[in-house]
Amino acid sequence: MSLPHLLAHIQTHVALSAAALSAGTALGVPLGVLAARLRGTRGAILGLVNVGRVIPSLAVLTFVVPVLGVGFKPALVALALLAIPPIAINTDLGLRGVPPAALDVARGVGMTAMQAFVRVEWPLALPVVLTGVRTAAIEVIASATLAAFVGAGGLGEYILRGLQAGEPALLLAGAGSVALLALAAEFTLTLAARRAGERTA
Amino acid sequence: MLLGPSGCGKSTLLRTVNRLVPLQDGRVLLDEADVASADVTTLRRSIGYAIQEVGLFAHMTVGENVAIVPALLAWERSRVAARIDELLNLVHLDPHRYRDRYPRELSGGEQQRVGVARAIAARPPVLLMDEPFGAVDAIVRASLQEETCQIARTLQTTILFVTHDVDEALRLADRLVVLRDGKVEQYDTPLAILSAPATPYVGRLLGARDVIRRLSLLRVRDAMVPGTGDGAIPEIAADASLRDALDAFLSGAETLAVRAGAGRIGTISYENVRRALRAPAAAGTPP
Numbered sequence: 001m002s003l004p005h006l007l008a009h010i011q012t013h014v015a016l017s018a019a020a021l022s023a024g025t026a027l028g029v030p031l032g033v034l035a036a037r038l039r040g041t042r043g044a045i046l047g048l049v050n051v052g053r054v055i056p057s058l059a060v061l062t063f064v065v066p067v068l069g070v071g072f073k074p075a076l077v078a079l080a081l082l083a084i085p086p087i088a089i090n091t092d093l094g095l096r097g098v099p100p101a102a103l104d105v106a107r108g109v110g111m112t113a114m115q116a117f118v119r120v121e122w123p124l125a126l127p128v129v130l131t132g133v134r135t136a137a138i139e140v141i142a143s144a145t146l147a148a149f150v151g152a153g154g155l156g157e158y159i160l161r162g163l164q165a166g167e168p169a170l171l172l173a174g175a176g177s178v179a180l181l182a183l184a185a186e187f188t189l190t191l192a193a194r195r196a197g198e199r200t201a
Numbered sequence: 202m203l204l205g206p207s208g209c210g211k212s213t214l215l216r217t218v219n220r221l222v223p224l225q226d227g228r229v230l231l232d233e234a235d236v237a238s239a240d241v242t243t244l245r246r247s248i249g250y251a252i253q254e255v256g257l258f259a260h261m262t263v264g265e266n267v268a269i270v271p272a273l274l275a276w277e278r279s280r281v282a283a284r285i286d287e288l289l290n291l292v293h294l295d296p297h298r299y300r301d302r303y304p305r306e307l308s309g310g311e312q313q314r315v316g317v318a319r320a321i322a323a324r325p326p327v328l329l330m331d332e333p334f335g336a337v338d339a340i341v342r343a344s345l346q347e348e349t350c351q352i353a354r355t356l357q358t359t360i361l362f363v364t365h366d367v368d369e370a371l372r373l374a375d376r377l378v379v380l381r382d383g384k385v386e387q388y389d390t391p392l393a394i395l396s397a398p399a400t401p402y403v404g405r406l407l408g409a410r411d412v413i414r415r416l417s418l419l420r421v422r423d424a425m426v427p428g429t430g431d432g433a434i435p436e437i438a439a440d441a442s443l444r445d446a447l448d449a450f451l452s453g454a455e456t457l458a459v460r461a462g463a464g465r466i467g468t469i470s471y472e473n474v475r476r477a478l479r480a481p482a483a484a485g486t487p488p
Contacts, residue, residue: 101256108221108252108329109270109319110245123260 006158010177013154017141017181020076024083024136029129031084032091046089053085057143061150075147075154082143083136090132094125127197134189141182145174155181202374203363204406210383211363212331218361219248219329231327246270249320249328249358253335255312257304263289263315264300270323288318291352310341317349324356331363346373367407371395371414379403392418415478417444421459424477425467430458439466443474450474 028049035045060078068074098121106116148156158174161167203211216222217229220241229236236244257266264285265272271281286296292314304312313334320328333349334342350373353360364370370377371391379386379394387399395415398404408414422439424446435454437446439461449457450471459467 099254099256099259101252101254102258103256104221104252104254105250105256106258108219108245108250110242110247110273112242115273120258124258 006173006177009153009155009157009174010181012152013141013144013147013156013178013181016072016075016079016147016152016154017137017144017185020079020140020144021083021133021137023076023080024140025087025133027080028084028087028132028136029091031088032093032129032132033095035088035092036095042092046092049085049088052081057082057146058149061146065150070151072147072152074150075144075152078146079140079144083140086132086135086139087129088132090135091125091129093132094128095121097128098124123196127193130189130193130196134186134193137185137189138182141185142178145178202370202377203361203380204365204367204370204374204377205380206365206406209380211365211380213383214380215329215331215361215363218327219245219250246273246323247325247327249322249325249330251316251320251328251330251333253332255316255333255336257312257315257319259304262301262303263294263307264296266304266315267318267322269319274323284322288322291321292318293348294318310337310345313337313341313345317345317352321352321356321358324358326358328353328358328360330360332365333362334369335364335366342369349373368414371407371418379406381406412478413444413447416447416474417442419443419477421446421457421469422461422466424473425459425469426473427467429465430456430468434458434468436460436465437469443477446474447471 031045031049035042057078060081061074064074064077068077102120102124103116106120111119144154145156145159147154148160155174155177158170158177162169162171162174203214205211213222217224218231218236220236224237231248258269261269264282267285267288268281271284276284285300289296289299294311294314299307299311299315304315307315313336316333320330330349334345337345346369349360352358362373374391376388377391377394378388381402387394387403392415394403395407395418398407419442420439421437421441421443424443425439434456435449435458437449437457437459439459446457446469456468456470458465459469
């Protein structure tokens with residue numbers, strides 16, 4: 001396996017992780033907003049989301065493959081499901097952490113519910129939400145190695161082949177790249193969360 | 202001015218005016234218009250609102266916080282910018298130093314000044330203030346009180362003010378509502394309430410027998426004897442309170458000449474102060 005080969009697999013790995021993270025954010029944020037907004041739903045939503053957290057991704061893959069077949073799609077579904085819990089939980093947490101006084105004033109000066117959300121609640125919750133996205137990103141990047149089991153490619157291929165062929169070099173190339181990707185994601189998203197939180201901290 | 206202990210309903214009453222608390226019964230009239238019949242967002246944008254916790258938006262600069270209502274009213278950008286500087290000057294914060302700072306960089310007193318500036322940004326005819334100076338020390342509070350009164354006079358704003366601080370109420374109020382357990386105990390001028398508390402509760406709350414408090418509500422002008430007095434005696438301003446006069450008597454003066462502008466208009470002695478205290482409440486206007 002050559003260097004261009006490795007780069008191609010990194011690309012697949014990144015594409016898969018990014019797609020899963022985007023899908024997880026697209027689903028996790030609304031769930032978190034719902035949980036924070038409708039008191040009655042919080043227990044149900046967060047409970048469900050936490051159950052999702054406990055089920056290993058490998059098990060999810062086993063369930064998804066018979067329905068979606070092998071390749072990119074089942075891996076995406078399994079990883080997106082993995083990304084939802086931390087994002088939904090932190091969205092709920094961030095929104096509930098908005099100071100009551102700020103909300104009171106937002107309503108008191110005549111913002112509509114939508115304006116109060118867009119101008120006050122969401123920006124104040126954003127640093128916490130981004131922390132959730134960061135946690136999800138690291139979990140997704142690490143777990144995306146499993147995609148190799150369903151033929152979706154990515155850096156898991158190296159680990160898989162390294163194991164099968166008894167070649168530690170391949171194993172290390174794969175695992176090392178995954179670790180570097182995870183660190184890069186951690187660094188970028190920590191920076192983003194800090195920038196968003198700089199003013200409010 | 203709404204005065205009462207915590208839990209008496211004064212904040213709730215205040216919040217019925219901008220409909221943050223819905224009314225179950227009765228009506229709130231602003232300039233004879235029922236607030237219930239107004240559009241709720243329009244109503245709130247026309248009423249200033251300042252609270253003890255200030256509730257500045259931490260992700261916005263001081264300038265953006267101050268400009269929140271003008272922004273909601275979609276003022277033009279240049280007009281908003283000019284208004285921000287004008288308001289910050291009004292609350293004694295240098296616009297160049299403060300406009301682009303974030304709330305967390307400000308002291309408690311500075312934050313409350315920004316809160317006041319935000320509340321009056323769109324020149325509301327009515328201003329609701331819920332213990333707006335409750336979280337700052339006594340010295341800062343006194344200057345904020347003074348400045349707010351001045352602003353309200355200049356802008357001809359009616360302030361509905363909630364406090365549990367009796368001295369604050371007596372110092373600032375034109376008219377005072379004393380509340381207890383959700384009921385109005387008395388509604389009158391501070392002096393009238395001090396002189397003739399309607400219930401024993403009001404008397405206790407205000408410390409009605411507190412002579413010093415009453416004296417600080419009476420002006421030298423209203424208690425003096427017209428004349429010019431001897432050239433040698435010490436002077437006191439006509440608009441000073443009788444408390445100030447008492448201070449002078451306690452430190453040795455027997456008679457004071459009353460000065461208004463460039464000339465003397467009368468004299469005042471300890472006996473005049475005593476007589477003013479015995480006089481009915483109608484005698485004075487607050488200094």
